[in-house]
Amino acid sequence: MGGVNGGEADACGGDGRPTATLLLDDDPSSDAALDVAPESTNVLVVSASRSMREVVEEWRRRAGTLPAALGVITYAEFDRSASAAPSGTPSRKPLSGGDITVTSMSDPADLRRLGTAVTLYLDDWVDTDRETLVYVDALDPFVDANGVESTFQFLHLLVQSVDQSAADVVVRLDPSTTDERTINTYRPLFGRVVDATTTRTLDDDELHALLANGRRRFVLRSLLDQPTLELDRLATRLARWENDIDEPTDTQHTRAYTALASVHLPRLTEAGIVTFDRSAERVRLADGNWSADRLRRYLTAPLDDDG
Incomplete structure (x- = not known):
């Protein structure tokens, strides 16, 4: 479980x-x-x-x-x-x-x-x-x-x-x-x-800083559409999106997979926005004290990407 x-x-x-x-x-x-x-x-x-x-x-x-x-x-x-x-x-x-x-x-x-x-x-x-x-x-x-x-x-x-x-x-x-x-x-x-x-509530500045990254915004948009995703599938979708191609190469997929598993999903998990099950390689939105409507509002607002 x-x-x-x-x-x-x-x-x-x-x-x-x-x-x-x-x-x-x-x-x-x-x-x-x-x-x-x-x-x-x-x-x-x-x-x-x-x-x-x-x-x-x-x-x-x-x-x-x-x-x-x-x-x-x-x-x-x-x-x-x-x-x-x-x-x-x-x-x-x-x-x-x-x-x-x-x-x-x-x-x-x-x-x-x-x-x-x-x-x-x-x-x-x-x-x-x-x-x-x-x-x-x-x-x-x-x-x-x-x-x-x-x-x-x-x-x-x-x-x-x-x-x-x-x-x-x-x-x-x-x-x-x-x-x-x-x-x-x-x-x-x-x-x-x-x-x-x-569960800690993120203030506006913390949420803004967290979402000032294109990959993390992509993850959350994907999970708002589909609350649970396998990590491999999420990495494939991310590689397609950031390389603007239908079939990403193995290198592009690996780059996206590694970035998600080692950087972005841990950051989102620490903030209480997603749950990342490493053993099952499954990602899902977590129930927290933040509002999904508030999250969507930030995702549609123009933000400076921190890379």
Whole structure:
């Protein structure tokens, strides 16, 4: 798995082992901003407030595509007639438009039933050759419904279950509505904690200086059109653009590739504007405290190129 919300941490450790991440963030739709490869990842979203349609639309908007398999356990569109199979276990409803299924739930206080619903997805996906990510988009409603201790016990079992399935789990907790004592209670359950609220905001002078380079402006224009790109493809596009040819030579491609990997992408990553996954050689726009509209405004303004 890749970076969480701007590349501040990985959802999976560098040795490839599955990990559990506590994401401190005020944006419930951060699942679509995680640095995963959608075409080779199963994603299960657990949401107390977002509907299936909202999850799907957010993935398409931010990632440009849907995961290979997308499951949503939602409490936002409960249908009593379809909520349970005859055995009483949570049932899933397949939807058109891809490998998409939804499980409608009614009571966030029923953590045992939620655990069963998650396990059913993990069991179905365990034999696939794809990675699996479980994303709980807001822990707060479950804490409110069950209390800190019961939610702690649920998270402990969830992390164990996900680990046994060789999957990753990311649980989002809103630090603006959760006291520090509660956050510290949950920290030991997770292999890593990512505080996405610490993303630094670029001031106008910093952003102007960063974008006073033609190659960096080209990268950002490309990512605004297509939020995720392979580094090799981005280098090819850059070589075509700066040499004004359809088929760049190997030397021209290598020059563009090296400049991106060693200079420009690290600069943009440090500023929190892009996420650069070196191991996967993948580049994507990062969610930060900067405005995409503001970025577009700077990209269309005349700037002195710093070379």
